[in-house]
Amino acid sequence: MAFYGLRLIANPATLLQDEDQNLVARAVVSQDTMAFGELIRRHQSQIRNFLRKLTRNPDEADDLAQECFMHAWDRLQTFSGRGSFIGWLLKVAYTTFLQSKRKSKRYTEVLDEAGYAAQIESRSYTQSTDEISDLDKLLAVLTQEERAILVMSYACGLSHREIGEATGLPVGTVKSVIFRGKEKIRTSFDIKDHQHG
Amino acid sequence: MAEKLKDAEDRMLESLLQSAPIADDGFSHRVISRIRRRLWLRRLSLPVAMFVGGAIAIKPATQILVASSKLMTVVPQGMFEIPTGWIPQMQVVVLGAMLLAAAMLGIRMLEE
Numbered sequence: 001m002a003f004y005g006l007r008l009i010a011n012p013a014t015l016l017q018d019e020d021q022n023l024v025a026r027a028v029v030s031q032d033t034m035a036f037g038e039l040i041r042r043h044q045s046q047i048r049n050f051l052r053k054l055t056r057n058p059d060e061a062d063d064l065a066q067e068c069f070m071h072a073w074d075r076l077q078t079f080s081g082r083g084s085f086i087g088w089l090l091k092v093a094y095t096t097f098l099q100s101k102r103k104s105k106r107y108t109e110v111l112d113e114a115g116y117a118a119q120i121e122s123r124s125y126t127q128s129t130d131e132i133s134d135l136d137k138l139l140a141v142l143t144q145e146e147r148a149i150l151v152m153s154y155a156c157g158l159s160h161r162e163i164g165e166a167t168g169l170p171v172g173t174v175k176s177v178i179f180r181g182k183e184k185i186r187t188s189f190d191i192k193d194h195q196h197g
Numbered sequence: 198m199a200e201k202l203k204d205a206e207d208r209m210l211e212s213l214l215q216s217a218p219i220a221d222d223g224f225s226h227r228v229i230s231r232i233r234r235r236l237w238l239r240r241l242s243l244p245v246a247m248f249v250g251g252a253i254a255i256k257p258a259t260q261i262l263v264a265s266s267k268l269m270t271v272v273p274q275g276m277f278e279i280p281t282g283w284i285p286q287m288q289v290v291v292l293g294a295m296l297l298a299a300a301m302l303g304i305r306m307l308e309e
Contacts, residue, residue, distance in 0.1 A: 031236065033229050040225035045218040053214065062224070069228045070235075135213055154207070155214040182206065 020085035028077050036076070040069055043086055046156055047093050053151045054097050054144070056136060064100055068093040083165060087158055091166035094148055101144070141188045146181035153178055240305065244298045251295055255288065262287060 018026075018035075020042070026035035047068060051061035072092045079088050139147050145167070152158045152166060160178075164171045 033233055033236070036232070037225050037229045040228055041221055044221060044224050048219045048224070049216045052216070065224070066228055066231070070231060073232050138213060150210065151214055154210045155216065182210070185210070186206070 021081050024076060024079055024081070024085060027073075036073060039085070043089055044069075046086060047089055050090060050093055050151055050156060051097060053135075053139060053155065054094075054148055056139060064096055065093070067100070068096040071096055083162055086156065087162040087166055090152055090156060090158065094152075094166055097148075098144075138185060138189070141184050142181050146177055146184070149174060149177045150181045241302070244302050247298055248295055251291055255291055258291075259288065 018038070020039060023035040023039050026032040027039070044065065048061055048065045051064045051068070052058055055061045055064065068089070072089060075092065079085065142150065149163055149167065152163045153160075158166065160171050160174045163169075163174045167174070169177070
């Protein structure tokens with residue numbers, strides 16, 4: 001990462017014109033929360049949208065997005081500056097999502113032992129069935145991994161290499177997951193027929 | 198999707214998966230406030246720990262000093278030269294260190 005041209009006190013007017021890499025450098029070197037705030041303003045929409053599609057719950061997604069940015073602040077010095085900052089942020093967001101899933105799985109296991117899980121599941125199902133959209137139906141046929149990779153590729157515009165870096169998977173695996181996901185969508189929604197008439 | 202040409206299916210997936218931008222609505226402010234709070238907690242933790250540790254240690258430390266000074270009186274005279282006004286001065290030193298830590302923290306706050 002290049003740390004040249006650093007100013008200890010951030011000027012809000014210049015922050016808007018700064019590139020992501022410069023803002024990261026400022027945030028790392030002088031613990032500049034204003035620079036990091038500008039990074040959040042720039043990328044919060046993409047991160048929240050990404051997490052909303054993974055969780056399919058806006059409130060949970062927003063909580064996770066907050067956690068994601070907190071983790072990002074803690075690990076900011078690990079951003080090498082080689083790839084795009086949004087790619088790195090999506091990696092943090094995906095890790096945060098997986099961690100929360102692991103935690104909630106443990107929580108469900110504990111509840112299950114106590115006999116509460118079935119009640120909670122049926123409650124959340126009745127809440128969500130009211131608002132099922134085409135997107136929800138589409139996302140529902142995909143596994144967690146497929147959903148994340150397809151969203152990174154089609155909604156966030158990440159390259160296969162960037163997705164590989166974000167998920168820790170080889171590029172070949174990313175490609176096959178995308179292929180598999182598309183295949184599932186095709187068979188579930190009969191897309192070919194729809195396209196041709 | 199720069200790797201390959203987009204077909205109709207890719208375009209359909211893009212249009213389905215892409216969403217309208219979400220307005221910030223104080224989101225970034227909430228995150229930054231949390232980060233600032235945490236930064237302050239981290240910065241405060243060391244001086245507070247020093248202060249609490251010092252407050253806890255001051256009594257046993259003085260007791261040890263008193264005991265050791267009594268022990269020194271047993272030792273043949275002239276072996277060690279112990280100034281008698283030494284023990285209360287130690288408390289002043291500890292207090293001074295605490296005040297110094299607090300002053301450094303204050304300066305840091307002013308810098309922020």
